[in-house]
């Protein structure tokens with residue numbers, strides 16, 4: 001039986017998931033396919049419900065799908081079972097079709113973020129420390145969830161629109177505190193991890209105005225924006241001797257759990273994969 005999975009989004013042509021999963025399918029010599037579907041939000045329920053009965057062009061059976069913007073939140077009311085991580089984050093990025101046809105919704109963004117940091121540092125060292133999160137959009141929910149999982153004692157959240165930061169803090173209570181956007185540099189001496197989850201610094205977007213003067217010695221700086229790979233924030237971090245972690249790792253690591261559930265192989269994130277996906281980014 002040939003297994004298949006895909007990614008649904010609207011639009012979908014920007015997605016790197018087919019390239020990423022296609023690389024692993026080839027690397028592990030699997031009889032499998034991974035496709036991209038453009039699905040308008042109003043068609044999501046029908047598309048997902050049909051997945052267990054869908055046959056691919058070569059008779060492939062669909063084992064699940066990834067979901068991307070703007071479908072991640074809507075899927076919560078459609079799948080049969082929502083796993084704990086997805087419920088806490090409030091979004092689903094991976095759907096797995098169980099043997100009985102039930103649809104299971106997961107969120108692997110938080111664990112992808114943790115695994116990406118773990119490539120460079122021992123994340124256990126963050127236990128009891130303070131983190132600063134810039135931004136309170138869709139991606140920030142998964143990041144704050146991951147920080148709670150990592151054992152941070154305090155998570156400071158700042159966002160241009162303060163009410164969104166407050167909503168995020170209320171949703172994921174433990175140890176969160178909201179700051180005004182203008183206060184973002186004033187807390188750096190307490191902070192062991194800085195995470196940019198805003199779209200600032202992304203190609204085509206304004207720069208992130210953020211000096212790292214006064215950041216605690218030994219702190220880690222990470223940016224989930226990955227176009228460009230080295231954002232202004234990461235360049236500033238490296239210049240000042242801080243460990244800098246780019247956003248591509250999160251994108252690659254979040255994909256592992258879905259691939260394993262659909263195709264039965266735990267894939268690896270390595271330098272060759274990074275290079276291959278980066279080439280795809282350059283072509284977009």
Ligand SMILES: NC(=O)c1ccc[n+]([C@@H]2O[C@H](COP(=O)([O-])OP(=O)(O)OC[C@H]3O[C@@H](n4cnc5c(N)ncnc54)[C@H](OP(=O)(O)O)[C@@H]3O)[C@@H](O)[C@H]2O)c1
Pocket residue numbers: 134135136137138139140159160161164197198199200202206224225226247248250251252
């Ligand atoms: N590495 C990965 O795997 C990964 C995964 C997901 C997302 N991302 C990246 O993360 C970024 C955010 O994605 P998202 O889905 O969270 O987007 P989103 O829901 O639209 O949130 C955007 C965030 O950026 C802030 N922002 C936008 N323009 C701003 C400005 N001029 N000044 C200050 N803040 C501004 C917004 O603040 P307001 O609330 O005030 O509007 C909000 O906090 C994107 O670059 C995306 O590509 C990366």
